[in-house]
Amino acid sequence: MASKKPSHIVLALVLDLVLVAAFVVVGHYQHYRSFDPVALVQTAWPFLAALAVAWLLTRVWDRPLAPLATGAGVWAITVLLGMVIRFLGTGASVAEPFLVVATALNFVTLVGWRTIASIAVGGSGKGGRK
Numbered sequence: 137m138a139s140k141k142p143s144h145i146v147l148a149l150v151l152d153l154v155l156v157a158a159f160v161v162v163g164h165y166q167h168y169r170s171f172d173p174v175a176l177v178q179t180a181w182p183f184l185a186a187l188a189v190a191w192l193l194t195r196v197w198d199r200p201l202a203p204l205a206t207g208a209g210v211w212a213i214t215v216l217l218g219m220v221i222r223f224l225g226t227g228a229s230v231a232e233p234f235l236v237v238a239t240a241l242n243f244v245t246l247v248g249w250r251t252i253a254s255i256a257v258g259g260s261g262k263g264g265r266k
Contacts (some may be wrong), residue, residue: 157184
């Protein structure tokens with residue numbers, strides 16, 4: 137089973153939050169060329185709320201570094217629910233290119249860092265050996 141030291145849970149929380157926030161900040165800046173705090177919060181909250189739900193549904197604390205068992209679930213829920221919340225909660229459109237970029241970038245980051253971390257601590261990448 138992938139390691140689940142308390143430090144790994146904190147690492148997972150910090151990295152997931154930073155990576156989702158970075159996705160929002162970079163995307164927002166690319167479109168609006170501004171770092172307006174109010175606009176950034178309006179753009180970020182649907183995805184951060186979805187990330188919180190993803191953490192609960194995937195029980196990240198059980199296997200925080202597992203790329204497939206945890207990372208894939210966190211990624212899918214964060215993107216899909218984030219898009220739904222974004223549309224319903226803010227009325228913002230969900231253009232196909234945005235959906236593709238959000239899906240790909242969040243996959244690379246939310247699953248990717250766990251793959252690297254799992255290898256670094258000696259895990260199999262699937263929640264295998266410790």
